[in-house]
Amino acid sequence: MSFLHDYVYYIGAFGLVAVGLLILLVKRNLIKLIIGLSILDTGVNMLLISVGYITGGTAPIFSRPGLSEGGMVDPVPQALVLTAIVIGVAILALALGLAVRFYKNCGTLDLRTAKELKW
Amino acid sequence: MRLAVGLILLAVIGVGIAVSLGGIPFGAPKTVIGDHYVDSARDDTGATNVVTSVVVGYRAFDTLGEVTVLFVAALGLGAVLAAAGGGGGRSGVEPASLILRVGNAFLFPLILLFGAYIFSHGHLTPGGGFQGGAIIASAFLLVYLSSPGKRISATRARATESLSGLVFVVVGLLGLTLGAHNFLANFLPKGVPNTLFSAGIIPVVYCAIGLKVGSELAGVVDGLMEETG
Numbered sequence: 001m002s003f004l005h006d007y008v009y010y011i012g013a014f015g016l017v018a019v020g021l022l023i024l025l026v027k028r029n030l031i032k033l034i035i036g037l038s039i040l041d042t043g044v045n046m047l048l049i050s051v052g053y054i055t056g057g058t059a060p061i062f063s064r065p066g067l068s069e070g071g072m073v074d075p076v077p078q079a080l081v082l083t084a085i086v087i088g089v090a091i092l093a094l095a096l097g098l099a100v101r102f103y104k105n106c107g108t109l110d111l112r113t114a115k116e117l118k119w
Numbered sequence: 120m121r122l123a124v125g126l127i128l129l130a131v132i133g134v135g136i137a138v139s140l141g142g143i144p145f146g147a148p149k150t151v152i153g154d155h156y157v158d159s160a161r162d163d164t165g166a167t168n169v170v171t172s173v174v175v176g177y178r179a180f181d182t183l184g185e186v187t188v189l190f191v192a193a194l195g196l197g198a199v200l201a202a203a204g205g206g207g208g209r210s211g212v213e214p215a216s217l218i219l220r221v222g223n224a225f226l227f228p229l230i231l232l233f234g235a236y237i238f239s240h241g242h243l244t245p246g247g248g249f250q251g252g253a254i255i256a257s258a259f260l261l262v263y264l265s266s267p268g269k270r271i272s273a274t275r276a277r278a279t280e281s282l283s284g285l286v287f288v289v290v291g292l293l294g295l296t297l298g299a300h301n302f303l304a305n306f307l308p309k310g311v312p313n314t315l316f317s318a319g320i321i322p323v324v325y326c327a328i329g330l331k332v333g334s335e336l337a338g339v340v341d342g343l344m345e346e347t348g
Contacts, residue, residue, distance in 0.1 A: 025125035055146035060169035074153035090192030
């Protein structure tokens with residue numbers, strides 16, 4: 001149980017990564033692929049944040065006077081994830097735009113039935 | 120068959136990640152640079168939010184690149200959708216319910232105000248330009264959902280976006296000439312920590328980022344709404 005207690009955030013984050021990856025490998029609907037991409041993105045972000053966690057640490061913000069430098073979590077992964085979330089949104093928007101375009105051209109979102117992709 | 124191959128591949132990747140994560144104990148301090156930032160960020164940048172001082176203080180140049188990535192993605196979305204030949208308005212959409220319309224009229228200014236609060240207090244509280252921009256864009260999304268005929272002015276959105284992007288770059292160039300002669304160096308007084316007008320250029324840059332991200336994401340919502348409506 002101690003193992004599970006110690007690593008629950010790693011396991012949860014990796015679970016999200018695995019779910020997203022499996023969707024990307026198995027599904028053939030474009031919208032589902034984009035959902036899988038988004039879940040994968042969330043999992044990676046959670047993994048980064050949980051790597052940066054320090055036991056008992058507070059958020060790295062000196063919002064009130066009593067906070068000391070010792071008990072704060074690592075701010076670098078949080079800054080990284082802030083970047084990663086924004087890039088994730090950009091990817092999501094662009095992927096959805098491409099899906100709209102794909103639907104207009106092929107009349108379907110299913111990659112198996114879109115014959116135009118083959119050459 | 121596809122599922123089996125996928126699961127096998129996933130198992131391989133899983134073992135690889137588990138082995139590499141095994142050497143990283145959860146909850147232990149790991150990086151030296153993180154401690155350095157936490158110890159000296161208040162003196163170096165004047166911001167009490169250490170994440171903000173990393174994002175807009177120590178690594179402001181990276182943030183300029185990040186804003187550029189978002190800009191290019193919004194531009195690419197517009198190009199992809201425009202090449203698809205436009206949706207020809209959103210005529211077939213049903214009018215929204217009374218609750219949504221009245222609620223939007225009440226909530227829209229409050230959401231804008233909240234977004235502005237989030238990005239102007241980025242150096243003091245959790246939040247910042249990107250979060251505040253996303254909140255502002257959500258206000259515009261609510262407008263699109265509640266009144267199908269309405270559109271944001273594309274010219275105004277583009278003007279806001281360009282001007283705020285320009286402010287970011289100009290602040291950086293001013294740091295090159297006035298401050299410590301580095302790009303995006305702080306040239307304003309740091310002020311008293313935990314007050315609104317502190318931390319030098321960080322609030323200025325974060326307000327610019329907030330407006331830029333807000334107008335960009337509102338443009339993204341606009342582009343996708345126009346297509347699907």
